[in-house]
Amino acid sequence: MTSTAPTAATPEDLLRGAGLRVTAARVAALHAVGDQQHATADDVLSSVRAELGTVSVQAVYDVLHALTGADLLRRIEPAGHPARYERRTGDNHHHVVCRRCGAIGDVDCSVGHAPCLTPSDDHGFVVETAEVTYWGLCPDCSA
Amino acid sequence: MTSTAPTAATPEDLLRGAGLRVTAARVAALHAVGDQQHATADDVLSSVRAELGTVSVQAVYDVLHALTGADLLRRIEPAGHPARYERRTGDNHHHVVCRRCGAIGDVDCSVGHAPCLTPSDDHGFVVETAEVTYWGLCPDCSA
DNA sequence: CCCTAAACTGGAATGATTCCAGTTGAGGTC
DNA sequence: GACCTCAACTGGAATCATTCCAGTTTAGGG
Incomplete structure (x- = not known):
């Protein structure tokens, strides 16, 4: 019930709305998953690096955890495949x-x-x- | 449709019925999963070792694959947890x-x-x- | 009883993810 | 606008379930 805007809200707004700090990595990760629904952590890592340059593996996992915890992303874990993330939550x-x-x-x-x-x-x-x-x-x- | 016997069939019969070779490791694995439904590969490894002595990790994985492939076991893979095996198949x-x-x-x-x-x-x-x-x-x- | 493919041994490798200790930076405070 | 603090990030090593590999053993048909 926090945010009612469907997809119009910018990543920055979404982050602030969730009480999370707005960092380049988080914004880029939201872009990445927005562009490619059901992206793997690795997909996100590539996208984020393409956008920002050097980003550590750990940063991407941290970001994905934070965003998942804040319900900005949903994590899907199909048996036998790496986890994937999507923006359709709730x-x-x-x-x-x-x-x-x-x-x-x-x-x-x-x-x-x-x-x-x-x-x-x-x-x-x-x-x-x-x-x-x-x-x-x-x-x-x-x- | 191969075997109609519910649970009365011995591991040996089940294996032969499925066209698999009867080996100590396979029989022991069927016992293990029978005793402890939803056992992990590690649980099975322990049980089998308790029954047979030295058994390699690989042997247990091979056995579990073979039995799963022959529908004598079913593999369950809950996200975030190691796989588990059960004998209720079909x-x-x-x-x-x-x-x-x-x-x-x-x-x-x-x-x-x-x-x-x-x-x-x-x-x-x-x-x-x-x-x-x-x-x-x-x-x-x-x- | 013998032979061969199938099964097993043991050790190293994989791949996704996490742990760790130290460094950087977002954003509230003065 | 400079400062401070904790959250966020870096990079490298570790974890855990599982698989790969090359060599050895064994079930069971001939």
């Missing part, structure tokens, strides 16, 4: 993942919402979220 | 995962089946399976 949408190349597509829950989110038997677990991952082959890899 | 059931300790519980799909399995928009992906993961805290960790 809504509970899911993903199609390509088994071969790791490409990702966004998928809105087909049933709507609730059913997917309530396990039949929770084994005493306190369940916070449900995550749906569709596995298959992307258009390129299925050819 | 049915499409899901999991509750503890964010803190990685403990896992089995969950049957509450909606039944189909809805969870059909993305609203597949982005041209050829979707094979859908995987639902419930994230939360296990009884121990929520205390």
Whole structure:
């Protein structure tokens, strides 16, 4: 509920709105993920370096953690593939993942919402979220 | 459809039924995962070593791959935690995962089946399976 | 019983991510 | 506008699960 602006807000505004310091690396990282949805840490590192010159690996991981913690980015971690980051946060949408190349597509829950989110038997677990991952082959890899 | 015996079949029978060679390591691994559902590769390694003495790390990974490939085991790979293996295969059931300790519980799909399995928009992906993961805290960790 | 491909040994390598100790810089204060 | 402090960044080493590799053993068909 903090920021209502959809995508119009600048990275700087987003950072300030989240109470985070505005640094070159963070701004560049937000640009990077904005340009390339579902970017890996490595993708972000390349983008940020292209924009700023020398940036340490650690800086990018720090930035990604900070942004993920502030809900400016969402982290996706498909089994067997490096983590990816996206800017669509807050809504509970899911993903199609390509088994071969790791490409990702966004998928809105087909049933709507609730059913997917309530396990039949929770084994005493306190369940916070449900995550749906569709596995298959992307258009390129299925050819 | 190969084997119809539920859990009564011995590891040896299961292996032969799947056309795999019967080796000590494989039998021991099946025992290990049978005793401790959702065991990690490391858990299996310990169990197998306890049963057989010296067994290489690689052997256990090889065995787990072979058994997974033959559908005698199913591999679960929760984000941020080492992979785990279970003997319940073939049915499409899901999991509750503890964010803190990685403990896992089995969950049957509450909606039944189909809805969870059909993305609203597949982005041209050829979707094979859908995987639902419930994230939360296990009884121990929520205390 | 023998032979061969499949399975196993042990040690080194990989790749994503994190830890660490020291340096830099954002942004509030005077 | 200069100063100060803690958060952010640097660079290099470490971690952890997993895989690769080259050589040795063994299951099980002939």
